[in-house]
Amino acid sequence: MQLHERIKKRREELGLSQDELASLLGYKSNSTITKIETGINDIPHAKIKLFADALNTTPSWLLGLDDEVKPTKMIKLKRADELLTEKDYQFADAEVMKLMNSQNDMQASYGGADLIFESIEDEERFKATIKQTILNVIIQEREGLLSHILRVGD
Numbered sequence: 001m002q003l004h005e006r007i008k009k010r011r012e013e014l015g016l017s018q019d020e021l022a023s024l025l026g027y028k029s030n031s032t033i034t035k036i037e038t039g040i041n042d043i044p045h046a047k048i049k050l051f052a053d054a055l056n057t058t059p060s061w062l063l064g065l066d067d068e069v070k071p072t073k074m075i076k077l078k079r080a081d082e083l084l085t086e087k088d089y090q091f092a093d094a095e096v097m098k099l100m101n102s103q104n105d106m107q108a109s110y111g112g113a114d115l116i117f118e119s120i121e122d123e124e125r126f127k128a129t130i131k132q133t134i135l136n137v138i139i140q141e142r143e144g145l146l147s148h149i150l151r152v153g154d
């Protein structure tokens with residue numbers, strides 16, 4: 001089994017989506033993971049350890065030098081939705097509403113530019129994007145805190 005096949009296999013064993021693995025590795029989207037898992041892109045040698053850590057295994061297993069996965073940590077990886085509480089969703093909804101209520105009609109000022117929504121669907125997509133961005137920031141803050149706690153406890 002090749003490196004890209006091992007990455008995909010291990011990600012699936014852990015129940016991680018490509019988006020979740022991308023987030024763990026600091027990528028902005030899953031497109032890099034897709035290209036790696038299909039063998040289009042190779043992983044730089046400097047990132048082998050990072051991938052092994054994210055996939056809770058050893059670099060030697062990823063490289064095919066070991067046949068056994070050998071988890072490096074005995075922790076349950078949390079999915080992004082497990083890191084969020086109902087209060088987080090309520091907070092994100094409230095922030096979106098504050099943003100939208102502070103504007104006139106169907107205009108929103110964002111980053112110094114005025115956006116005019118051509119349809120209700122455009123406005124809904126905008127609100128959903130802002131809400132997801134807020135939730136992603138909360139998740140990243142929690143993951144950073146959890147990573148720090150786990151490193152200190154190891």
